[in-house]
Every structure is written in C-alpha cells, then in structure tokens.
Amino acid sequence: MIQEKVLTWFLACRTTDVPENGGVCVKYHDEQIALFNFSRRGEWYASQNMCPHRQQMALSRGMIGTQNNEPKVACPFHKKTFSLVTGQCLSGDDCGDIKTYPVKIENELVYIGIEE
Amino acid sequence: MKIVVIGNGMVGYKFCEKLTAKAQPGQFEIVVFGEETRPAYDRVHLSEYFAGKTADDLTMAGLDWYAENNIRIYLGDPISYIDRDQKTVRSHHGINESYDYLILATGSAAFVPPIPGVEKEGVFIYRTIEDLEMMTTYAKKAKTGAVIGGGLLGLEAAKAMIDLGVTNTHVIEFAPRLMPRQIDEAGSNILKAKLESLGLSIHTSKNTSEILGDQFITGMQFSDDTKLDIDMLVISAGIKPRDELAKLAGLETGHRGGIVVNDRLATTDPFIFAIGECALHGGMIYGLVAPGYEMAEVVATNLMGGDKSFTGFDMSTKLKLIGVDVASFGDPFVSVDEGRSIVLEDRMKGVYKRVNISPDGKYLLGGILVGDAEQYNMLLQTTKNKVVLPPNPEDVILGARGGAGNEGGAGVANLPDDALICSCESVSKGDICKAVCDGNETMDSIKKCTKAGTGCGGCVPMVKDLITHTLKSQGKYVRNVLCEHFNYSRQELYDLVKVHKLQTFDEVLNKLGTGDGCELCKPPVASILASLWNDMILAKGNDTAQDSNDRFLANIQKGGTYSVVPRIPGGEITPEKLIVIGQVAQKYNLYTKITGGQRIDLFGAHVNDLPAIWSELIEAGFESGHAYGKALRTVKSCVGSTWCRFGLHDSVSFAIQIEERYRGLRAPHKLKSAVSGCIRECAEAQSKDFGIIATEKGWNLYVCGNGGSKPQHALLLATDIDSETCIKYIDRFLMFYIKTADPLTRTATWLNKMEGGIDYLRNVVVNDSLGIAEQLEAEMQTLVDNYKCEWKEAVENPEIRKRFTHFVNAPESKDPSIQFEPMREQKKAKEWK
Known part of the structure; x- marks a missing residue:
C-alpha cells in the first residue's frame, strides 16, 4: 500500500554553508544526514551519511556528479556510487542502497524532510 | 489460439512477456488467473521491502502492461477445477474459460514441517508481501526472534528479521551445516563465523520438537532437551510445489510433489504445460528463478512453432547474504574418486575457497566461494566451457605468483566463443565480440544491442575486458577518454x-x-x-x-579520521622539530609511525582538529608533505659523504634541494624520489620515479622505477652529470610526464606504454629531439616559483578553515561514530565490517 507520508521539515543550515557542487554532514538527533548542493544543476539532495559498503560516515565528503544525467555521489573510501534521486547503488555491485531525503530551500535556508 | 495461464508469479509473468514479445498482435488470446491480489512481483528481492522498497517497486509490470498487451487478468481468483475433456477451467469465483493450451505456473508454497504448535500467533512463513506485512506488524513487539531453516531462504528471512529491528535473531538448522545444498562444512563454518560476528546466533544440528506458548509463541523446545525463549518465529525450511490442481485433474505428479514434465515441459496431457517451481523435470524441482525463466522461454518458443528443449539447468549461484558473498558453481561437492579439491581457508579474513578438479588435473568441475566471490564469473566460465587449467591449478583461486607478466592462463581471451558471459540474458562471448566488431565499442551500446550486463550486472567487468580485447585484436587504437563527460584523453x-x-x-x-x-x-x-x-x-x-584527500588536505583512513604527514625534506630533522611532532601527537592523541619515505605519519586526527594541528606544525616551521595528493611525496636519502666513510657526495643536501624544488608538484599520479651517496644505493633510488646515485664524477639519473604491487627497476637516463644538468633533466622529464600521461598512471606504466621506450624518452629529455626542452624547463620553473604551502594558506583563510568540521550545524561536535581500539600503547581504528 502506498501511503502519503507525513514530513517534518528540519532546518539544517544556510544555503551558503554548503560548498557549491559539494556536500556537508547534518546532525539530526542521533542521525547523520549528508546534504548536497548541486549548484551546477541548481538542485539540492540529501541522503544518509553512512556508506553501506563499509559502514563509514563519509558520503557527505564524497564527490558528486552525474551518470547518464542521473545525479550521484561517490564515497571517498572505495568510490562506490549511489543515485541521489533513488538511493540506488550504481557501482554494479550489491553493497546496498542508501536512504534519500527531500530537501527544500526557503529564504536561503535549507530544510530536510524527515518522515514521521 | 487461446492460452490460459494459471499463476501470476515471476515465471508466469515472464511467460506472458516472452510470448507477447514473440507473437504478432492478435495471434494469441491470453488469459491469466492469479491467486494473490497483486500482479506478479519480484519475490527474489522480497527482503528489500524492508530496506524501503514499496510493493510497487517490486512489481514486475503494472496492470496497464497487461491491458496494453491485450492480456485478460483475474487476480485474487485461483482456478479450482480443470476439465481436460472439454479443455476448460473454472475459477474460485465461478469464471469459466476454454483453452487451446494451458500453462501451469502455480509455483510453490513454503514447506511447513509438522511441528506441534506451528499454528500459534507469532509463527510466520516468508513467501509473499502479505507475509511480510504481517511480520512487520508483529515484529514491533518482538525482541528475540528465530528462523527455522539455515538455507538460502532461511538466511534471507533472518536478514529480514534484523531489518525489522529484531536484532537478537537465532537461526535453527536441522542439518549439521548452513546452506547444505550449496556449500560444504568448512565453508559453512566460515559463513557461520561471519554471520555470528554480525549479530546472528546460529544453531546447526538442531531439531525443533515443539513450539511453546498458549495463544502466542513464547519459545521453542528442541529434541536435545534444550529450550529457547523467543517472541517470534519464521519458518523457511524449504518449498513445496503447488501441484494440487494438477493432481485433481489427474496429471502425473511426483511422490514428493511436483508436476511431471518432459523436455518440452509438457505434462502427461500434451495440451497442458507446467513451468517454474511447480514443475518436476528429470526428478528435480528448480527452486531458482533463472531456470523458471528458461522454462518459460522453451514453452513460448514451442508455441510459436519453434523447437526447443529444456535439458536441465546449471544451479550455480552467487549471492550476498547479509553482506557476505557466497557462491557455489558446477559440482561443489566432488567426492574423492571423482576428482580432487584445492582448498584455501583464511579464518582471519573469513574467506573460504574450494575448487574441484578432474582427476587428470585438466578441468575445473565446480567449487565453493565464501567471503570473497570475485572470481565467481571466471571460475564458472572455466567450469562450463571446460577450459584447460593452467599447470598449477591453484592459480585459479590464488592468482599467479612469482614471475612478471604471468596472467595465470584463464583470462577472457582463453574462453571459447560459445562461453556464456551474461547468464541473465544468455549472451555468449561470441555475441559480444561480434557486437564490438559491428561498431558497438562502449559498455552502454553493448548493453543496448545485446542486453548483456542489464540483469544482475555481475558480468560487466568481463564484458569491458572483452570490448578492450576485441578492439585491440582488431588493431584499433584504444583511446582512453576520461568518462562520459569528456570525449578527450x-x-x-x-x-x-x-x-x-x-x-x-x-x-x-x-x-x-x-x-x-x-x-x-x-x-x-x-x-x-x-x-x-x-x-x-x-x-x-x-x-x-x-579528490577526497585533496579536499581535506589529508589522507582519509579507516573510520573516517585523517592522517597528517609534515614534509621532512631528505629525511633530515632537528631534535626540536621531533619534539614538536611528539607534542602535537600527544595533544591530539594521534598514532605515530615512521613511513617508508623517511617521514613521520600521524594517524587518527578528527577532521575538526586538522587546522589546529597544522597551525602548530606550521608555527614550528613544518609545511605540508602532500602525502594526500597525486604530487611529489618524498625524496629519500642516505646519510652521504658528510658522515658515511663510503659516501662520494653529500646526498642529503642534494635530496633536500630536489625535494624543495618539486614539493607540491601535482602530477597524474604520486611521485617519489631518492638520492644515494654512492653505488651501495642505501636510499633505494632505483625503485623511484626518479632516482639519483652519486658516481666518482657526478650523478647518475635513473627514471621510471616503481615499488608497489608490480615492482619495476628504474632505467638509467644519463650518467656522470653535474647537479645543474641533473635538475634540468628532471625538470624536462617530469613536465613531459605531467603533460602526456593518462590519469593515475605512474611513470613506470607510462614508460611501458611509450613507443620506443627509454631510448625515445632519452632522446626527448637529453637530446631534445622534439625541440621542447626549453619550454618544459620554463613551465617547470613557473610551477616552482608559484609554490606555496597549501596548509598555510588553508589555516590562514577563515572561509577554507570553516570547511574542516564534521557537522555543518554543530561545528564543535566531532563525529560520534568514530571509534578506536588500543594497541601496543597506542591506538588503532576500529576494524570495519
């Protein structure tokens, strides 16, 4: 069953806190969320910070880019890549997928949508 | 012609897909009856339902697909009666349909052993999305769980339990080992140890005699008089073919279940076929999806007037169970008189590999891989295609050892043309090579025209090798373009x-x-x-x-901390500076180690601490060592003529001069150098990208040496030159390398690929055959003049300094997930999984 999920919008930081075409890590309670400013595309993405391959808190320090026009992030440890849209692992191995979060910008502030 | 399909699981759906793809529009009237209320979904990836996939994501094709292809589909309405004389079927809701051909794709049900108490609440089977939904609800109040069945499905179910938050989960297996159909006891022990380290409790040789509790399950009683308290149980002990409808219709079934079929998958009634897990072919039930798809292909082809047989299916399989690779291929359990086995067992790493070899040592018969299944594809191909093994058969699991350039004799080039490369889409080596010859020279276009690599994707590296191999054999220049964004080398x-x-x-x-x-x-x-x-x-x-390390000007290490390497030119350091390094390491609790390049590496620094650490080091006169960059690392030296009784020249002073000249120089890959004060070569200069050795008359300059995985000695470029000429030649050599090498290519590999080799390089660098020497020197001089310590710039620039935090919204906090373990009075990063 598909249910409309209730989202809580969490204020993460200012837009200027995130480097252009790069990421930062956001603390949300005990969770770590990677937030990406894909300024070349004018898009924002968020995902879990942990790379599922070796359980390292590292994706926010990864390089972002595209593969066939699909935005992705590469983990700095072993270059496993994940779609920033679906969270799917794109490296062609089954190290697992990542969780992604919706992002919205209002008045130059960045909000991350957390499911209740 | 009218076809009725009973069952809308993965195989039933695949049959519809294959038949409609082959047929002309209107050639067949197809009617489908399914027992479940959803259209067919991907049961193989059921556990991903917990990892956030929805029922929709798992759906093979939506109802609109059936409509578009003029397939009538009745869901939630199983067939209850087949009238073979009239060739009609009747559904549970009373719908009657006639047929010309009937396809039974009724699949299987979970096998539930007759244990007293299985009817209690909290006991589940693991088969459908409904089962998962019920488990999800119940798991909320469960703390301890168990799974009966340590086979493939059972371990999948155990993963599902962990995903549901039932972290204390037990696996109960009746047999003495896990996955008894796929792996042997030694493999099972390694797998067991790995799974236990992930938090599962594994019990083998354990026979459940009763399920305890009143209305709800509270525990399990075993035949060895032991007991286990649990809140929830999943039974995943095997499958039972759904043959009751066929039995009722008088079709022959096996005495242990399954509808008997011949090589064309026809049942004892020539108008009725059975495919997938309900079919019993050659005394065997195929409980995997790939053979089911092959059966669907056979029946669809034959209905189109083709002639195809099902002659059994290779049950080789590779999968990742809770993060552990497990693979089994060919005959995994060859007995002593049928062949011999080579076994590699590494309990430290949790790796087990077994290959079974024919008695004459020529062929691979099968094997088992646990913990590392990277070689699965190649081993499977070697087995299937009867590729003759190399003289030392153990090379196939160990890799060739000793002797340069020995590739072990089992690369893609040695496979026959009919070798199946992509088993998901049945694409052979010949198909791929032909597609490459037809002009499909990229992975993407190969995927499009052959479909190879579009299924599980496991064959992609092999397909890439085949593309390169085919292009090279055509004498084509394989141009290394960067990626899809740049069509340039x-x-x-x-x-x-x-x-x-x-x-x-x-x-x-x-x-x-x-x-x-x-x-x-x-x-x-x-x-x-x-x-x-x-x-x-x-x-x-x-x-x-x-690149990540350059972005934080430090090397990221296990656990997410960084290491710090200050430059120590030529390996010469004062006691005062040594004390500062010690003090910094003490203050920031860093692990210290002397590197191979005569420097000191400080490990375990939090990203937040990096600017402060570097401020202190810079204050004491240190600068960046560029250990994180594809740049000049270190110029190693022996002590030289200032102290050594053999030394000819002052190697330390020259090493310092060289290191300070090229410090920070960015290149396609890292660069290392060394200066030795005499022919005894204590600085190991001949293993460096450029190495200098003192002679009676001056210096000998060696280039393109390399340690690492494929060591290569440097080659002599010029002899008996003075210091000034030596630097001039190095300027030219390095600039030429920087301008012409592919990304991540060390100087040794660059030279190996260069036409004309060292003679050509000597002509360019020493004899200026291209007339660019002056330009190269000038370019290098610009770089040397522009050098600044980037760490000094970073700590002095508040904008850049601000980036060295872990949390953007809590800049003072360090990453709480970082953990260390003590070791020999220092610390080390916590081992990763």
Whole structure:
C-alpha cells in the first residue's frame, strides 16, 4: 500500500554553508544526514551519511556528479556510487542502497524532510 | 489460439512477456488467473521491502502492461477445477474459460514441517508481501526472534528479521551445516563465523520438537532437551510445489510433489504445460528463478512453432547474504574418486575457497566461494566451457605468483566463443565480440544491442575486458577518454585547457565537456589545472572537484579520521622539530609511525582538529608533505659523504634541494624520489620515479622505477652529470610526464606504454629531439616559483578553515561514530565490517 507520508521539515543550515557542487554532514538527533548542493544543476539532495559498503560516515565528503544525467555521489573510501534521486547503488555491485531525503530551500535556508 | 495461464508469479509473468514479445498482435488470446491480489512481483528481492522498497517497486509490470498487451487478468481468483475433456477451467469465483493450451505456473508454497504448535500467533512463513506485512506488524513487539531453516531462504528471512529491528535473531538448522545444498562444512563454518560476528546466533544440528506458548509463541523446545525463549518465529525450511490442481485433474505428479514434465515441459496431457517451481523435470524441482525463466522461454518458443528443449539447468549461484558473498558453481561437492579439491581457508579474513578438479588435473568441475566471490564469473566460465587449467591449478583461486607478466592462463581471451558471459540474458562471448566488431565499442551500446550486463550486472567487468580485447585484436587504437563527460584523453585535455587558459573545473566542463562531471573526470581535471597554474587547490570552484584527500588536505583512513604527514625534506630533522611532532601527537592523541619515505605519519586526527594541528606544525616551521595528493611525496636519502666513510657526495643536501624544488608538484599520479651517496644505493633510488646515485664524477639519473604491487627497476637516463644538468633533466622529464600521461598512471606504466621506450624518452629529455626542452624547463620553473604551502594558506583563510568540521550545524561536535581500539600503547581504528 502506498501511503502519503507525513514530513517534518528540519532546518539544517544556510544555503551558503554548503560548498557549491559539494556536500556537508547534518546532525539530526542521533542521525547523520549528508546534504548536497548541486549548484551546477541548481538542485539540492540529501541522503544518509553512512556508506553501506563499509559502514563509514563519509558520503557527505564524497564527490558528486552525474551518470547518464542521473545525479550521484561517490564515497571517498572505495568510490562506490549511489543515485541521489533513488538511493540506488550504481557501482554494479550489491553493497546496498542508501536512504534519500527531500530537501527544500526557503529564504536561503535549507530544510530536510524527515518522515514521521 | 487461446492460452490460459494459471499463476501470476515471476515465471508466469515472464511467460506472458516472452510470448507477447514473440507473437504478432492478435495471434494469441491470453488469459491469466492469479491467486494473490497483486500482479506478479519480484519475490527474489522480497527482503528489500524492508530496506524501503514499496510493493510497487517490486512489481514486475503494472496492470496497464497487461491491458496494453491485450492480456485478460483475474487476480485474487485461483482456478479450482480443470476439465481436460472439454479443455476448460473454472475459477474460485465461478469464471469459466476454454483453452487451446494451458500453462501451469502455480509455483510453490513454503514447506511447513509438522511441528506441534506451528499454528500459534507469532509463527510466520516468508513467501509473499502479505507475509511480510504481517511480520512487520508483529515484529514491533518482538525482541528475540528465530528462523527455522539455515538455507538460502532461511538466511534471507533472518536478514529480514534484523531489518525489522529484531536484532537478537537465532537461526535453527536441522542439518549439521548452513546452506547444505550449496556449500560444504568448512565453508559453512566460515559463513557461520561471519554471520555470528554480525549479530546472528546460529544453531546447526538442531531439531525443533515443539513450539511453546498458549495463544502466542513464547519459545521453542528442541529434541536435545534444550529450550529457547523467543517472541517470534519464521519458518523457511524449504518449498513445496503447488501441484494440487494438477493432481485433481489427474496429471502425473511426483511422490514428493511436483508436476511431471518432459523436455518440452509438457505434462502427461500434451495440451497442458507446467513451468517454474511447480514443475518436476528429470526428478528435480528448480527452486531458482533463472531456470523458471528458461522454462518459460522453451514453452513460448514451442508455441510459436519453434523447437526447443529444456535439458536441465546449471544451479550455480552467487549471492550476498547479509553482506557476505557466497557462491557455489558446477559440482561443489566432488567426492574423492571423482576428482580432487584445492582448498584455501583464511579464518582471519573469513574467506573460504574450494575448487574441484578432474582427476587428470585438466578441468575445473565446480567449487565453493565464501567471503570473497570475485572470481565467481571466471571460475564458472572455466567450469562450463571446460577450459584447460593452467599447470598449477591453484592459480585459479590464488592468482599467479612469482614471475612478471604471468596472467595465470584463464583470462577472457582463453574462453571459447560459445562461453556464456551474461547468464541473465544468455549472451555468449561470441555475441559480444561480434557486437564490438559491428561498431558497438562502449559498455552502454553493448548493453543496448545485446542486453548483456542489464540483469544482475555481475558480468560487466568481463564484458569491458572483452570490448578492450576485441578492439585491440582488431588493431584499433584504444583511446582512453576520461568518462562520459569528456570525449578527450588526459593529454588532449591538458593541451586544450592550456590553450584556452581555463582556470576552474566548471570552465573546463563548459568549454570542453558535457553534463555535470563525476568522480572520474573531476580529479584529473583538477590535477591538470594544478599542474598548469599551481593555484591553491581549495580555491572556490575547484575545491569540490578535488579528490577526497585533496579536499581535506589529508589522507582519509579507516573510520573516517585523517592522517597528517609534515614534509621532512631528505629525511633530515632537528631534535626540536621531533619534539614538536611528539607534542602535537600527544595533544591530539594521534598514532605515530615512521613511513617508508623517511617521514613521520600521524594517524587518527578528527577532521575538526586538522587546522589546529597544522597551525602548530606550521608555527614550528613544518609545511605540508602532500602525502594526500597525486604530487611529489618524498625524496629519500642516505646519510652521504658528510658522515658515511663510503659516501662520494653529500646526498642529503642534494635530496633536500630536489625535494624543495618539486614539493607540491601535482602530477597524474604520486611521485617519489631518492638520492644515494654512492653505488651501495642505501636510499633505494632505483625503485623511484626518479632516482639519483652519486658516481666518482657526478650523478647518475635513473627514471621510471616503481615499488608497489608490480615492482619495476628504474632505467638509467644519463650518467656522470653535474647537479645543474641533473635538475634540468628532471625538470624536462617530469613536465613531459605531467603533460602526456593518462590519469593515475605512474611513470613506470607510462614508460611501458611509450613507443620506443627509454631510448625515445632519452632522446626527448637529453637530446631534445622534439625541440621542447626549453619550454618544459620554463613551465617547470613557473610551477616552482608559484609554490606555496597549501596548509598555510588553508589555516590562514577563515572561509577554507570553516570547511574542516564534521557537522555543518554543530561545528564543535566531532563525529560520534568514530571509534578506536588500543594497541601496543597506542591506538588503532576500529576494524570495519
């Protein structure tokens, strides 16, 4: 069953806190969320910070880019890549997928949508 | 012709897909009856339902697909009666349909052993999305769980339990080992140890005699008089073919279940076929999806007037169970008289490999891989195609040892043309090579025209090798373009960036590339920009194009901390500076180790601490060692003529001069150097990218040496030259390398690929055969003049300094997930999984 999920919008930081075409890590309670400013595309993405391959808190320090026009992030440890849209692992191995979060910008502030 | 399909699981759906793809529109009238209320979904990836996939994501094709293909589908309405004389079926809701051919794809049900108490609440089977939904609800109040069945499905179910938050989960297996059909006891022990380290409790040789509790399950009683308290149980002890409808219709079934079929998958009634897990072919039930698909293909082909048989199916399989690779291929359990086995067992790493070899040692019969299944594809092909093994058969699991250039004799080139490369889509080596010859020279176009690599994707590396191999055998120049965003090689890009005077990654991408860049093109472009202009690499616009280590000016290590390596030119250091390093290490609790390059590496620094650590080091006169960069690392030296009774020249002073000249120089790969004061060569200069050895008359200059995985001695470029000439030659050599090498290519590999080899290089560098020597020297001098310590710039620039935090919204907090373990009075990173 598909249910409309209730989202809580969490204020993460200012837009200027995130480097252009790069990421930062956001603390949300005990969770770590990677937030990406894909300024070349004018898009924002968020995902879990942990790379599922070796359980390292590292994706926010990864390089972002595209593969066939699909935005992705590469983990700095072993270059496993994940779609920033679906969270799917794109490296062609089954190290697992990542969780992604919706992002919205209002008045130059960045909000991350957390499911209740 | 009218076809009725009973069952809408994966195989039933695949049959519809294959038949409609082959048929002309209107050639067949197809009617489908399914027992479940959803259209067919991907049962193989059921556990992903917990990892966030929805029922919709798992659906094979939506109802609109059936409508588009004129297939009538009745869901939630199983067939209850087949009238073979009238050739009609009647559904549970009373719908009657006639048929010309009937396809039974009724699949299987979970086998539930007759244990007293299985009816209690909290006992589940693991088969359908409904089962998962019920488990999800119940798991909320469960703390301890168990799974009966340590086979493939049972371990999948155990993973599902962990995903549901039932972290204390037990696996109960009746047999003495896990996955008894796929792996042997030694493999099972390694798998067991791995799974236990992930938090599962594994019990083998355990027979459940009763399920305890009143209304709800509270525990399990075993035949060995032991007991286990649990809140929830999943039974996943095997499958039972759904043959009751066939039995009722008088079709022959096996005495242990399954509808008997011949090689054309026809049942004892020639108008009725059975495919998938309900079919009993040659005394065997195939409980995997791939053979089911093959059966669907056979029946669909024959209905179209073709002639195809099902002659059994290879049950080789590779999967990842809770993060552990497990593979089994060919005959995994060859007995002593049928062949012999070679076994590799590494309990430290949790790796077990077994290959079974024919008695004459020529052929691979099968094997088992646990913990590391990287070689699965190649081993499977070697088995299936009866490829003759290398003289030392153990090489197939150990890799060739000793002797350079020995590839072990089992690469893609040795496979026959009919070797199946992609088993998901049945694409052979011949198909792929032919497609390459027809002009499909990229992975993407091979995927499009052959479908190879579009299923599980496991064959992609092999397909890539085949593309390269085929192109090379055609004598084609394989041009190494960076990635999908740049249709240029690194050398072409270097020249273009220089001509257009481009300064940032975005400018390069706008002018010379397409799209938005990626991790393959960003670092080489950033490196080209650094090699050309030597600007601060973290300047705005280029900071996020740097490879991860360059972005934080430190090497990321296990656990997410960084290491710090100050430059110690020539390995010479004063006691005062040594004390500062010790004090910094003490203050920031860092692990210290002497490196191979005569420096000191400080490990375990939090990203937040890096600027403060470097401020203190810079204060004491240190500068960046560029250990994180594709740049000049260190110039090692022996003590030389100042102290050594054999020394001819002052190797330390020259090493310091060289290191300070080229410090920070960005290149396609890291660069190492050394200076030895005499022929005894204590600095090991002949293993470096450029090495200098003192002679009676001056220096000998060696180039393109390399340690690492494929050691290579440096070759002599010039003899008995003075210091000034030596530096001139190194300037030319390094600039030529920087301008022409592919990304991540060390000087040794660069030279190996160079036509004409060392003689050509000597002509360019020493004899100036290209007339570019002066230009190369001038370019190098610009880089040398532009050098600044980038750590000094970073700590003095508040904008850059601000980036060295873990949490953007809690800059003072360090990453709480970082953990260390004590070791020999220092610490080490916690081992990763």
